[in-house]
Amino acid sequence: MRRNGTGRQHWKKKRIDTNVSIKMINQQFNKTNMRIFKIFFSIVLILILLEGCRIGKNYSRPDIAVSDTFRFKVDTSTVNTEIKWWTMFNDSLLDTLVRYALVNNNDLLIAAQNVEQARLGLKVQKAEMLPKFDMSASGSRGNFAGFKLDDVSNNFTLTGSLSWEIDIWGKYRRMNEAAKAQWLSTAYGYQFLKISLISSVATTYFRLLEYRKKLEISESTYEIRKKSLDIIKQRFDAGIVPEIDYNHAQIQMEIAAAFIPYYKRLIAQTENYLSVLIGQLPQSIEDKASIEEVKANPDIPVGLPAELLARRPDVLMAEQELVGQNAFIGVAQADRLPAISLTGLFGAASSELSSFFTGGAAWSIGAGLVSPLFHWRQKSNRVKIERSRYEAAIHNYDNAVLNALREVEDALVAIETLKDEQDAYQRRTDAAINAMKLSGQRYDRGVANYIEYLESQRQAFESQLELTAVKQQILSSYILLYKALGGGWGTEEEMNAEATAGSGKKKK
Numbered sequence: 001m002r003r004n005g006t007g008r009q010h011w012k013k014k015r016i017d018t019n020v021s022i023k024m025i026n027q028q029f030n031k032t033n034m035r036i037f038k039i040f041f042s043i044v045l046i047l048i049l050l051e052g053c054r055i056g057k058n059y060s061r062p063d064i065a066v067s068d069t070f071r072f073k074v075d076t077s078t079v080n081t082e083i084k085w086w087t088m089f090n091d092s093l094l095d096t097l098v099r100y101a102l103v104n105n106n107d108l109l110i111a112a113q114n115v116e117q118a119r120l121g122l123k124v125q126k127a128e129m130l131p132k133f134d135m136s137a138s139g140s141r142g143n144f145a146g147f148k149l150d151d152v153s154n155n156f157t158l159t160g161s162l163s164w165e166i167d168i169w170g171k172y173r174r175m176n177e178a179a180k181a182q183w184l185s186t187a188y189g190y191q192f193l194k195i196s197l198i199s200s201v202a203t204t205y206f207r208l209l210e211y212r213k214k215l216e217i218s219e220s221t222y223e224i225r226k227k228s229l230d231i232i233k234q235r236f237d238a239g240i241v242p243e244i245d246y247n248h249a250q251i252q253m254e255i256a257a258a259f260i261p262y263y264k265r266l267i268a269q270t271e272n273y274l275s276v277l278i279g280q281l282p283q284s285i286e287d288k289a290s291i292e293e294v295k296a297n298p299d300i301p302v303g304l305p306a307e308l309l310a311r312r313p314d315v316l317m318a319e320q321e322l323v324g325q326n327a328f329i330g331v332a333q334a335d336r337l338p339a340i341s342l343t344g345l346f347g348a349a350s351s352e353l354s355s356f357f358t359g360g361a362a363w364s365i366g367a368g369l370v371s372p373l374f375h376w377r378q379k380s381n382r383v384k385i386e387r388s389r390y391e392a393a394i395h396n397y398d399n400a401v402l403n404a405l406r407e408v409e410d411a412l413v414a415i416e417t418l419k420d421e422q423d424a425y426q427r428r429t430d431a432a433i434n435a436m437k438l439s440g441q442r443y444d445r446g447v448a449n450y451i452e453y454l455e456s457q458r459q460a461f462e463s464q465l466e467l468t469a470v471k472q473q474i475l476s477s478y479i480l481l482y483k484a485l486g487g488g489w490g491t492e493e494e495m496n497a498e499a500t501a502g503s504g505k506k507k508k
Contacts, residue, residue, distance in 0.1 A: 054170030056330020104279025159347030
């Protein structure tokens with residue numbers, strides 16, 4: 001009975017000692033956590049106080065003087081940002097081609113992935129400001145620890161490490177600005193490519209309609225001249241007309257005949273190019289539309305020159321490059337100043353797994369400072385390089401603005417003058433066709449010679465081809481104007497959101 005009582009007292013005492021040990025371990029662990037918390041809180045407080053410290057000048061948009069109105073257009077209307085401008089031509093096939101191109105064009109899909117890469121690059125750069133945590137674990141058994149031990153021993157370690165460079169001078173914040181500018185620049189580049197793609201699809205489609213109309217004119221002219229040649233051949237065989245008239249008739253018929261395969265080749269090549277633009281294999285594009293049926297006088301809200309700078313993607317892209325380069329100046333300047341890094345270590349070590357978590361925690365916190373001392377003016381010259389690049393970016397931005405204004409002015413004057421040119425070609429064509437009919441009648445009555453009739457045929461054929469070309473040029477000038485005005489006339493926020501959404505598109 002005593003032995004049992006003594007045993008109970010022994011186990012009770014051992015249990016009390018174990019509870020005391022666990023309590024002491026918890027107290028030690030709480031003290032350690034409290035120290036770490038105080039240090040972490042102090043660091044956060046320092047960072048909050050240093051948040052306003054950022055080396056380098058903040059970006060401000062360069063002042064560029066622009067005129068109040070465009071030279072060839074008196075229009076102060078507000079631009080409608082919801083217009084899908086290609087639908088203004090009332091051509092269902094054109095709408096379909098544009099829709100296919102926006103989904104399947106490979107260049108646009110590549111640009112969308114570039115936007116996604118830039119967006120993820122911004123996230124990667126932002127993470128540079130945060131502390132880095134790592135963990136390592138190891139275990140070993142042996143009698144060697146740099147020298148031979150008398151006994152075999154075990155060694156188990158588990159450590160977590162922390163490293164953190166404090167952004168005192170705003171270097172990483174400037175790098176965040178540069179990364180964001182790169183992302184926006186890529187997004188605007190995507191939008192600009194999208195506008196260019198739609199413009200290419202529309203102009204190529206109108207060129208296809210032009211070639212088909214010219215083929216129709218060539219085939220019609222060929223049939224007319226073939227019938228004329230048959231009549232001349234009969235008259236030549238009868239000895240009524242000289243052989244030279246027969247030869248001239250042959251020449252005119254073969255001229256029209258040569259244009260038929262020429263325009264067939266252009267039609268096929270244009271269809272192939274249009275197929276690639278919409279992301280499909282080269283194929284025939286069936287369409288019964290005529291270039292004469294396309295609406296050639298849509299209402300265009302031109303707006304004001306100053307508004308152009310806020311919706312042209314290439315101008316906004318050039319400005320974001322300027323923003324990023326301004327941030328790189330601050331990065332280069334901050335790189336000349338001391339850098340402070342914090343390091344921390346927290347872990348446990350034991351010779352037995354059973355006592356691994358009860359042997360006490362091991363930890364350390366330290367700080368280091370690295371300051372440039374003498375680098376043969378490398379860092380100061382890097383600042384000068386970034387400033388030089390910033391000046392070059394300003395000139396690039398100026399060029400983007402000037403070219404944007406020039407393209408609008410060129411498109412406006414092209415539309416205005418081409419309409420007058422079309423009217424003149426239309427009058428010329430009407431007169432030439434009528435003259436050809438009258439010359440044929442005069443020749444049949446023997447009043448006019450065959451040279452007069454041939455000349456009237458040539459002028460009628462050429463004037464019809466040139467009138468068709470001018471109609472295509474007017475349509476293409478409207479396309480160029482839409483492109484010069486910024487395409488869909490979206491605001492900066494809308495284009496940014498659309499470009500970001502486009503980065504997730506998948507090819508169907």
